Amino acid sequence: MAHDDGAGPNPFRGICTLAICKPKIRQKAVIGDWVVGLGSVNAPSGDLSQRMVYAMRVDQLLSMRDYDRLAPVYWPSRIPDLASPVIADRLGDCVYDFSQGAPVQRPSVHGPEHMATDLSGQNVLVSRHYFCLGSNALALPESLSPIVHQTQSHKVNANDRFVEPFMRWIQSLRLDPGHIYGWPDGIPKWIGGKICRKR
Numbered sequence: 001m002a003h004d005d006g007a008g009p010n011p012f013r014g015i016c017t018l019a020i021c022k023p024k025i026r027q028k029a030v031i032g033d034w035v036v037g038l039g040s041v042n043a044p045s046g047d048l049s050q051r052m053v054y055a056m057r058v059d060q061l062l063s064m065r066d067y068d069r070l071a072p073v074y075w076p077s078r079i080p081d082l083a084s085p086v087i088a089d090r091l092g093d094c095v096y097d098f099s100q101g102a103p104v105q106r107p108s109v110h111g112p113e114h115m116a117t118d119l120s121g122q123n124v125l126v127s128r129h130y131f132c133l134g135s136n137a138l139a140l141p142e143s144l145s146p147i148v149h150q151t152q153s154h155k156v157n158a159n160d161r162f163v164e165p166f167m168r169w170i171q172s173l174r175l176d177p178g179h180i181y182g183w184p185d186g187i188p189k190w191i192g193g194k195i196c197r198k199r
């Protein structure tokens with residue numbers, strides 16, 4: 001991932017949600033899948049390539065419309081509040097308001113230029129079993145290096161044979177799920193706007 005700003009995915013307050021950016025992943029993922037974010041050569045803190053920035057198990061799959069209906073009740077901090085002094089509140093990823101029928105974009109980290117891409121993802125991935133490493137991204141063992149690719153994209157079946165070795169490696173780290181072990185790398189430079197950057 002070229003830019004880890006804490007919005008896509010959003011790892012705050014005990015759940016990790018992927019509601020914006022990464023539309024192909026959000027379209028194709030099913031419950032039980034793992035989504036793994038790998039670092040970029042051009043990360044703000046330096047070269048994070050070959051490193052795991054986050055991993056999230058898909059525990060719940062919601063339509064974007066259902067996410068908008070449920071977020072105010074269960075996850076109010078996911079509704080973006082750009083005036084909040086709390087960074088996590090400014091990075092809310094429930095960016096689209098469906099209450100009037102057609103989606104309307106809320107003031108948020110995404111602008112009108114992101115709308116078509118965001119909405120094409122159709123779904124929101126929710127995880128309670130995730131690891132956010134951010135700027136403390138961990139180097140992958142050499143045996144897992146084939147899962148790394150240098151363009152902004154996704155792999156699905158190509159990585160099937162690495163699922164078990166990846167799970168063994170994750171378990172060997174003895175990390176507690178649901179914790180933020182490293183602040184998302186792009187937050188110090190967050191101003192708003194360009195979030196889903198190409199490499």
